[in-house]
Amino acid sequence: MSVDGPRTSVFTFQSAVHSHHVLRSLEELRQKELLCDVTVEVERRSFRAHSSVLASCSDYFYTRLTNRSRPNPTVRLPDEVTVEGFEPLLQFAYTAKLHFTKENILEIHRCAEFLGFQNLDKACFEFLVPKFSGGGGTSKKVKGKSKSQASHEKSQSICSPDDQTPETGEDRVPQDASTVMQAASATPSEESPEECPPITNDKVMQLDLSTLYDDFQKELAMDVHCEPPTDKDLNIASITEGHFDQREGPLISPTDCSQLCPLNSAQSSGDLDSISGAPDLSNIGTDDNQVFDSNEQTFSELTPKDCSTERSTVEREVAEHLAKGFWPDLSSTLNEPLPLDSIDQSSAGNGSDFHWLKHLDLGAAPDDCPFLRDLSSNDRQTSGGDTLSKEDTEDSPCMSPINSRETSECESDGDCAQCSSSEQVQEVDLPFPVEQISSMTRRAFLQMLKREQLTPEQLEFVQDVRRRSKNRMAAQRCRKRKLDCIYRLEGEIKKLRSEKEKLLQDHNQLKLSIEDVRQNLSGLCQSLSTDAAPQSEQLQALARYFSSDCPTSVLLTPMASPSLAGPDQDAHANSSLDTFLADTCPEGDTVALR
DNA sequence: ATCTCGTGTCATTGT
DNA sequence: TGACAATGACACGAG
Numbered sequence: 310m311s312v313d314g315p316r317t318s319v320f321t322f323q324s325a326v327h328s329h330h331v332l333r334s335l336e337e338l339r340q341k342e343l344l345c346d347v348t349v350e351v352e353r354r355s356f357r358a359h360s361s362v363l364a365s366c367s368d369y370f371y372t373r374l375t376n377r378s379r380p381n382p383t384v385r386l387p388d389e390v391t392v393e394g395f396e397p398l399l400q401f402a403y404t405a406k407l408h409f410t411k412e413n414i415l416e417i418h419r420c421a422e423f424l425g426f427q428n429l430d431k432a433c434f435e436f437l438v439p440k441f442s443g444g445g446g447t448s449k450k451v452k453g454k455s456k457s458q459a460s461h462e463k464s465q466s467i468c469s470p471d472d473q474t475p476e477t478g479e480d481r482v483p484q485d486a487s488t489v490m491q492a493a494s495a496t497p498s499e500e501s502p503e504e505c506p507p508i509t510n511d512k513v514m515q516l517d518l519s520t521l522y523d524d525f526q527k528e529l530a531m532d533v534h535c536e537p538p539t540d541k542d543l544n545i546a547s548i549t550e551g552h553f554d555q556r557e558g559p560l561i562s563p564t565d566c567s568q569l570c571p572l573n574s575a576q577s578s579g580d581l582d583s584i585s586g587a588p589d590l591s592n593i594g595t596d597d598n599q600v601f602d603s604n605e606q607t608f609s610e611l612t613p614k615d616c617s618t619e620r621s622t623v624e625r626e627v628a629e630h631l632a633k634g635f636w637p638d639l640s641s642t643l644n645e646p647l648p649l650d651s652i653d654q655s656s657a658g659n660g661s662d663f664h665w666l667k668h669l670d671l672g673a674a675p676d677d678c679p680f681l682r683d684l685s686s687n688d689r690q691t692s693g694g695d696t697l698s699k700e701d702t703e704d705s706p707c708m709s710p711i712n713s714r715e716t717s718e719c720e721s722d723g724d725c726a727q728c729s730s731s732e733q734v735q736e737v738d739l740p741f742p743v744e745q746i747s748s749m750t751r752r753a754f755l756q757m758l759k760r761e762q763l764t765p766e767q768l769e770f771v772q773d774v775r776r777r778s779k780n781r782m783a784a785q786r787c788r789k790r791k792l793d794c795i796y797r798l799e800g801e802i803k804k805l806r807s808e809k810e811k812l813l814q815d816h817n818q819l820k821l822s823i824e825d826v827r828q829n830l831s832g833l834c835q836s837l838s839t840d841a842a843p844q845s846e847q848l849q850a851l852a853r854y855f856s857s858d859c860p861t862s863v864l865l866t867p868m869a870s871p872s873l874a875g876p877d878q879d880a881h882a883n884s885s886l887d888t889f890l891a892d893t894c895p896e897g898d899t900v901a902l903r
Numbered sequence: 904a905t906c907t908c909g910t911g912t913c914a915t916t917g918t
Numbered sequence: 919t920g921a922c923a924a925t926g927a928c929a930c931g932a933g
Contacts, residue, residue: 751921776922781911783923788910790924911930918923 335362336403347374348383351395355383358399366402368425386424394420401426739767746771747778 338344338359345357360382363370373384386395394416401407409417420426740761749757754775763771 777912779922780913780924784911784925786923787925906933908933909931911928913926913928915926916924918921 332403332405335359339403346381348381349395349399350383350385351390352388352392354392356395356399358402362402366426367398369423371425389423390420391416393417395424398424398426739763739771743771743774746775747782 339357339362342357345359347358347360347363349356349358349363360370360374364374365371370384374382393413397408397413397417398421407417741757745757746754758768758771
């Protein structure tokens with residue numbers, strides 16, 4: 310390995326707002342009908358637009374617009390496309406926001422399918438359409454329920470795939486929506502109207518992939534890193550937000566707040582648990598978002614047992630789904646903490662268990678995230694601040710992994726290690742929140758131990774908690790790395806396979822070329838040997854060679870350069886093959902021939 | 904009943 | 919030498 314000298318760092322500047330600016334400018338241009346170069350006619354209505362935007366969003370427009378030579382074309386859409394379905398899609402193309410209602414979602418879906426609108430089908434319709442057309446349902450994924458409860462629910466909610474709603478006729482369902490699908494397909498008689506109220510007309514949902522950028526408009530995200538860049542480089546532009554506009558509707562029980570989380574694993578539970586202690590999130594929901602003000606109030610008035618004013622489960626699941634879509638790599642980043650030096654030590658008390666939240670600019674947009682907003686409500690209800698009471702830890706699954714989740718997981722099994730750990734928390738009666746232990750810096754931890762004058766029992770417990778917590782996170786990182794490694798290797802395998810494929814194709818191509826050259830040379834030698842009969846023995850041999858499949862080496866000896874004349878040139882025969890080939894063929898072919 | 908997957912924990916090793 | 923991170927191995931619960 311050689312060292313070529315001082316390493317040159319490569320820096321990358323990436324604007325987090327550029328693409329949004331472009332899109333917004335295009336929308337402004339469209340509104341002013343500036344630079345619009347295409348007219349779309351739908352049901353006798355005309356829409357001016359930019360062909361490049363349409364073509365980039367829709368396969369249909371791509372095909373029609375790229376094949377046109379005439380400037381400023383008019384695209385008349387067939388009857389299959391209606392204004393009701395097309396207008397929101399056009400809006401989406403320019404804003405990344407899809408406004409829809411229960412009434413027009415099917416129409417939009419139909420038009421989107423017809424027009425081949427990208428970035429919508431999987432992310433949106435596969436979930437939303439069956440959701441709305443099926444009348445909604447309750448998620449059976451409720452953490453912490455006893456086995457008997459779960460099996461009871463299972464027996465009630467599971468139905469065969471054949472029961473899927475006829476509107477969709479699709480078997481493919483996103484994994485995260487599978488439970489929804491099952492619930493949605495239940496017959497009305499199986500559903501309690503209190504649990505699954507239908508979504509009414511006045512609930513307009515907004516699929517918003519861009520609004521967050523407004524908050525970042527004056528910010529620039531700068532990734533400065535040395536090559537090679539890694540996936541740890543957080544691109545702020547990948548963060549999007551979800552808007553879930555809702556003016557009325559039941560809310561979910563706070564005791565069931567596991568449903569609020571867009572993630573459906575114990576990990577998510579753990580991460581959400583930690584949110585309750587996050588000061589950054591304590592203000593979530595206090596924003597003056599007009600749409601949500603009423604809900605905030607409703608939430609704050611909720612008692613844990615009061616389900617009468619719960620938000621529609623359907624809407625909640627829709628909101629979850631939207632939020633999940635907005636943070637597509639949220640799950641993948643859950644296990645990946647930021648580098649320690651990137652975490653503000655002042656906020657270390659927030660708990661590193663929710664390090665994934667650090668990937669989000671909560672200060673910029675948390676209030677607009679439906680599930681985070683809801684969490685804040687639960688947060689207020691359950692924790693009420695930094696310190697957690699025993700009641701809190703017992704009642705809500707949205708607590709720290711140590712204090713609550715482990716407790717909630719063990720409802721059916723009272724003597725597991727987690728339960729004993731939880732009980733120990735109560736026994737040792739720590740003078741500080743136990744969730745702080747793992748997130749503190751070592752120095753702060755030691756200072757706290759010194760300050761608090763803990764008993765040996767407390768000390769042992771605290772150190773044990775810290776060790777386990779650190780190890781837990783390390784295990785998560787380790788597994789994430791493993792998975793990343795697997796994915797990377799799979800990618801490399803794929804790449805190598807395609808390279809191999811390409812090389813084989815090249816090989817075959819070269820074989821054909823060789824055959825062509827052989828035939829050409831054969832013909833050439835034939836004609837030469839006819840013209841110069843006395844000296845043509847070698848040429849005839851050459852012709853025989855080129856007309857046969859003999860390996861080149863076999864014929865090296867009789868071969869001679871046609872440029873040489875006279876009997877004494879035999880001496881040069883062997884050495885002149887290269888000259889001959891070089892004269893006859895391009896260099897590449899020479900190599901291939903030999 | 905069995906398998907798979909995700910996760911927490913422990914023990915060990917290297918830094 | 920102690921703290922910590924990484925990782926293999928194991929256990930456990932859920933589906």
